[in-house]
Amino acid sequence: MILYALCSLYLLPVFPHFLSANELTRWAGVAGLVERGSLDVTWATPLIGPPMDVARHGANLYPNKAPGLTFLSVPAYLAVRPFLGPPSSGNLRWSLTAMRIATVTLPGVLLGLLLARSTGNDSFAVVSLLFATPVFVFGTLYFSHVTAAAFLYGAYLLALRTSAGPHALARTALAGFLGGLAVVTEYPAALGVVIIGGLLLAFPDRVKRLGAFVAGGAPLAAALALYDRALFGSFVSLSTANEAAADLAAQNAHGIFRVAWPTWLGLSTILTSPSRGLLFFSPVLVLGVVALVPRSLRAPDAWFRFLFVLLLVLAMAGYPMPSGGWGVSARYLILTLPFIVEAAHDRGVVPGFLSTLLLAFSVVACVVPALTFPLAPEFFRFVHAGFSRPLLAAGFATPNLGSFVTPGLASLLPVVVAAGAALAMGGAGAPRRTIAAALVGIALAAGVVLAPVQDTTMERATRALFLDSYFRPEDRLGALARATPDPAERAEIEELRTLVPATRRVGPDDWPYGATATPATRR
Numbered sequence: 001m002i003l004y005a006l007c008s009l010y011l012l013p014v015f016p017h018f019l020s021a022n023e024l025t026r027w028a029g030v031a032g033l034v035e036r037g038s039l040d041v042t043w044a045t046p047l048i049g050p051p052m053d054v055a056r057h058g059a060n061l062y063p064n065k066a067p068g069l070t071f072l073s074v075p076a077y078l079a080v081r082p083f084l085g086p087p088s089s090g091n092l093r094w095s096l097t098a099m100r101i102a103t104v105t106l107p108g109v110l111l112g113l114l115l116a117r118s119t120g121n122d123s124f125a126v127v128s129l130l131f132a133t134p135v136f137v138f139g140t141l142y143f144s145h146v147t148a149a150a151f152l153y154g155a156y157l158l159a160l161r162t163s164a165g166p167h168a169l170a171r172t173a174l175a176g177f178l179g180g181l182a183v184v185t186e187y188p189a190a191l192g193v194v195i196i197g198g199l200l201l202a203f204p205d206r207v208k209r210l211g212a213f214v215a216g217g218a219p220l221a222a223a224l225a226l227y228d229r230a231l232f233g234s235f236v237s238l239s240t241a242n243e244a245a246a247d248l249a250a251q252n253a254h255g256i257f258r259v260a261w262p263t264w265l266g267l268s269t270i271l272t273s274p275s276r277g278l279l280f281f282s283p284v285l286v287l288g289v290v291a292l293v294p295r296s297l298r299a300p301d302a303w304f305r306f307l308f309v310l311l312l313v314l315a316m317a318g319y320p321m322p323s324g325g326w327g328v329s330a331r332y333l334i335l336t337l338p339f340i341v342e343a344a345h346d347r348g349v350v351p352g353f354l355s356t357l358l359l360a361f362s363v364v365a366c367v368v369p370a371l372t373f374p375l376a377p378e379f380f381r382f383v384h385a386g387f388s389r390p391l392l393a394a395g396f397a398t399p400n401l402g403s404f405v406t407p408g409l410a411s412l413l414p415v416v417v418a419a420g421a422a423l424a425m426g427g428a429g430a431p432r433r434t435i436a437a438a439l440v441g442i443a444l445a446a447g448v449v450l451a452p453v454q455d456t457t458m459e460r461a462t463r464a465l466f467l468d469s470y471f472r473p474e475d476r477l478g479a480l481a482r483a484t485p486d487p488a489e490r491a492e493i494e495e496l497r498t499l500v501p502a503t504r505r506v507g508p509d510d511w512p513y514g515a516t517a518t519p520a521t522r523r
Helices: 002-010 021-036 042-048 068-084 092-118 123-131 145-160 168-185 189-202 206-232 246-253 264-271 283-289 300-317 331-346 353-371 383-393 409-426 431-450 457-471 476-482 487-497 499-503
Strands: 054-057 060-063
Touching (some): 002 123, 002 409, 021 042, 021 060, 021 068, 054 206, 068 092, 068 145, 092 123, 092 145, 123 331, 123 353, 145 189, 145 300, 168 189, 189 206, 189 300, 264 300, 283 353, 353 383, 353 431, 383 457, 457 476, 457 499, 476 487, 487 499
Antiparallel strands (some): 054 060
16 A cells, blocks of 8 residues: 555656646636636636536536535645745646545545455455556546545445444444445435445345434435536536536447446447456456355345446446546446455465466556556557557657656556556465466566557547657657558648647646656746
8 A cells, every 4th residue: 555655646647738628627627616706617728628428507607527526625725835836837746646645546545545445454355456457547536436435435334334332323324324325426426325225235234334424414415415416507407417528428328427338349448448448457356256146145245346346347338438538447337446445355266376477567557657657548449558658659758757757668667567566466475386477477468458459540649649648749640641652541630730739829838748848837
């Protein structure tokens, strides 16, 4: 857990001029709330361009996400505001990073602590969760999934995995409060909260427990209703029902809360595809998936894990955007990860040849995308070989604390060493077998990263666009256009080329890639 915390603090993935729709819209909401007393994000247009990922009500634009992370981030923003000054392109990365550390990385560490407590300090389980799943990548980004997973897992432990005692009702009420926090942080967590409530009926004092659980969550439900009423004119009008983007607004007619019947394409996308598949990035989770089926009717915790994982996977397979947009692995399934890992522990999974091999493969597959640009567009078919590897080969390393000394790939060495040390701890067992298994797993994962791939023109052009816009402008798009014989493809590349100057005028400044770029504070 210390290694995970150090990696998350060391990596600073806020890229020059990259307008991360999810992160910067939230940042603009927090900064606007503190600086202007309003969640309307239109004020930030000169800094981050036209805000994306927004909901519209009248003439105002608000973040289209669940509001929990926004309000949780206010103390962190206030803490660094005296040192940074008013928001600017030179300091937004540092205020956003402070908010991310406080509201995402810290809950990620707490999630590891909760899992360690639940599994009796099982290092294999903790390393699996923190280094071998998308928790590693998204613990360094200002996304809400890890935070909501920590809240929901805490609610589950208090409600379903603690023994009866004199404080049982108080623990259940606290579970309801944490469940409410999970929902206002990430709406799909409501599915887990409903299942916990239903399983409380299996306890002898069912009425009292369910009442305490509901009472604990009621303040958060009321707060969300008041938030919706204040911003969108109705107590039941969620931000996602007021999408400003026409394509996202059209999805509101898709099923119930955008969820329709699952499709095979949706299932394969979120589970097995090389671009987003959870089990492709984290095959170590297979050990937990096969352990999810409960062995006893009188095991409410096991039934929760089984029902929640199954139903959330099916729901996301019926979602119109199962890939979750730009990213790696299946970020919408992060809520399920502690439960899958815990199921593997409860079923007796320990370091052995197969389990350590899968752990090693998963660590490499999940850490490599974090070393460079971690938000791959969904049309990249092979994220590791077709996206991460070429960017690393071009020297495009994630900004990090080592960038103060050197912005090159050498600055990533501490993260690689930490991941290797975590793997050694997680796979500690019969030395010869586990060392051999780890080497095999690393070799297989290296084969995935180094595999030859046949790029499409759009994939090559997108990488060139990223390198010219977010890394270092060298007119790679111009060179690619001149080398492309097809007139239609050449015209498409030239159109992308026109985006570079406008992109480089907004967003965070050139640190750490610019020749004269230095970290800025006041501007």
